[in-house]
Amino acid sequence: MTQSLPVGLTKPSLWWSVELGYGWHSLPPIKYSGEYFAHYQKLDNTPMGTALTRARLELVDKYTAPNTVLDIGIGGGRFVLESGGNGYDVSQEAVDWLQRIYSYQDPYAALVEAITCWDSLEHIPEPEKLLAQVTKWFFVSLPLCASAEEWLKSKHYKPGEHLFYWSLPGFINWVEAQGFEVQEVNHAETTLGREGITSFAFKRVS
Secondary structure, three states: OOHOOOOOOOOEEEEEOOOOOOOEOOOOOOOOOOHHHHHHHHOOOOHHHHHHHHHHHHHHHOOOOOHHHHOOOOOHHHHHHOOOOOOEEOOHHHHHHHHHHHOEEOOOOEEEEEEEEEEEEEHHHHHHHHHOOOEEEEEEEEOOOOOHHHHHHHHOOOOOOOOOEHHHHHHHHHHOOOEEEEEEEHHHHHHOOOEEEEEEEEEEEO
16 A cells, blocks of 8 residues: 555655545554653643633533533543543553542443543544544544644644644534534633633534
8 A cells, every 4th residue: 555655655644634624643642651640740730730620611511510521531630620520541540540539431331421632632543433422512622723734833743642633624524523513612721821722512413
C-alpha cells in the first residue's frame, strides 16, 4: 500500500481531509504512564485548574446533573471529585487513584448516560466507539484549527499524543454523524486564558 504513495508520505504524517474538515496522525499513541497523572494533578491545583473546573461544571449543570457524568481521560482528577461522578482513564496511575476512591467506570463495559471529554477525545484512537456507548449527553472541550496548515503551526499539534485534528465545522459534522445534535458551543476556556479551545454540549438524537 505504501509503495504507491508519493515520496515523503511513507513516514508518519498528518492526513487531512479538506471535504470532511478533520485529520488523523499516523503515529502510534503514546504511553500514559509515569509522571503523566501526577503532572495533571499539579495543574489541577492551580488557579487555572480551579477556573477550568468551575467552567466545566457550569456547562454540564445546564443540561444534566454533574454527578451523573463519566469523565473520560480525567487529567488530575479534580473534575471527578467536584462533579461527584465517575472517571475512566488509560493511565494506570489514574486508574489506581479512581479505584481507591471508588469512582472507576469502564464506558466500554456498558452503556452510559453522559460523558465528559475535557482535552481527551483527540487522544483516543477510535473515538466513534466511545460515543456509541453514550445514550444522552456528550460534553467536550478540545483545540480546533481551520486547516492542516494551521494545525502544523499550532501549539496543540502533538503527534502521538493528539491523534485527531478537527476544524469547527468538521468536528460538529463528525459528532452529528455519531447521532448527536449540538446544544451549545462556547469559548469559555479560551476566555480564561487557554489558546484555541472550544467547548460543546451535544445531545443524543438517534
